[in-house]
Amino acid sequence: MISSSPDAPIGVFDSGLGGLTVLKSCLEAMPNERFVYLGDTARTPYGSKAHETICRYAIDCTEFLASHDVKFLVVACNTVSAHAISEIQSRYDCPIVSTVEPAVDAALKASKTGRIGVIGTRATIVSKVYQKALRAKNPSVEVVAKACPLFVPFVEEGIVEGEIIDQVVELYLSEMRGIDTLILGCTHYPLLSKPLAKYLGPDVALVTCSDTMAAVVRERLAQDQLATSQATQSVEYFASDAADRFDALATQLVGLTNVRSRHIDL
Ligand code: DGL
Numbered sequence: 001m002i003s004s005s006p007d008a009p010i011g012v013f014d015s016g017l018g019g020l021t022v023l024k025s026c027l028e029a030m031p032n033e034r035f036v037y038l039g040d041t042a043r044t045p046y047g048s049k050a051h052e053t054i055c056r057y058a059i060d061c062t063e064f065l066a067s068h069d070v071k072f073l074v075v076a077c078n079t080v081s082a083h084a085i086s087e088i089q090s091r092y093d094c095p096i097v098s099t100v101e102p103a104v105d106a107a108l109k110a111s112k113t114g115r116i117g118v119i120g121t122r123a124t125i126v127s128k129v130y131q132k133a134l135r136a137k138n139p140s141v142e143v144v145a146k147a148c149p150l151f152v153p154f155v156e157e158g159i160v161e162g163e164i165i166d167q168v169v170e171l172y173l174s175e176m177r178g179i180d181t182l183i184l185g186c187t188h189y190p191l192l193s194k195p196l197a198k199y200l201g202p203d204v205a206l207v208t209c210s211d212t213m214a215a216v217v218r219e220r221l222a223q224d225q226l227a228t229s230q231a232t233q234s235v236e237y238f239a240s241d242a243a244d245r246f247d248a249l250a251t252q253l254v255g256l257t258n259v260r261s262r263h264i265d266l
Pocket residue numbers: 014015016018019044045046047048076077078079080121124152185186187188
């Protein structure tokens with residue numbers, strides 16, 4: 001059930017670790033709220049799957065979070081945001097925020113030249129969701145998009161720096177000439193910010209959806225009178241596979257503390 005109680009938790013999900021970058025921004029922005037985080041680590045990566053499969057996985061994740069009576073759904077996955085939002089909304093009548101609009105707003109704010117790069121999973125880039133959303137808001141922007149399918153498996157392996165990563169970054173980003181802003185259109189990619197920034201240099205702004213998304217959630221909760229009045233923040237973590245590994249990487253890569261996820265079968 002989706003709850004309409006202000007004291008109910010906020011549900012956040014992703015295919016794995018990436019959505020933790022969004023959760024982290026939410027924890028900073030909303031110090032009193034309760035959160036339930038689901039990482040579908042058994043089925044990551046979503047970005048190489050077909051539209052129907054992504055929709056099915058997204059519904060499974062939503063169903064699980066709904067069973068925890070969440071009051072708000074944070075889709076912390078660009079791939080799901082690109083493919084399955086209408087599918088989720090047709091089944092669940094709940095306040096929802098996805099990644100695309102917040103990232104697009106942040107990119108249009110950051111770009112001075114209007115030449116914007118977007119990187120994401122294959123499913124996200126093929127959907128053209130970013131290209132369309134950017135041009136809908138500003139028809140004069142020039143968009144260079146590139147799928148980077150190897151990034152997510154590296155992050156899920158805990159490999160976010162070093163020679164191999166530098167080579168893969170070069171492989172994918174060598175076409176990104178003349179951009180002044182790069183949208184990290186996958187929530188795993190902020191964990192690769194260092195090598196990406198090293199390759200692109202200081203004149204290219206790296207934009208993520210996380211902080212803008214967290215601000216949107218906070219505003220919507222206030223508007224809908226759904227913000228909690230309780231004093232303590234908490235997070236319950238769930239992973240559909242390798243929960244111990246998920247916990248270790250959540251701390252090592254994302255800097256979250258006290259992560260003790262429970263294993264669930266979706
Ligand atoms: N972190 C997700 C995204 O933002 C999913 C990546 C994947 O599982 O391929 O697209």
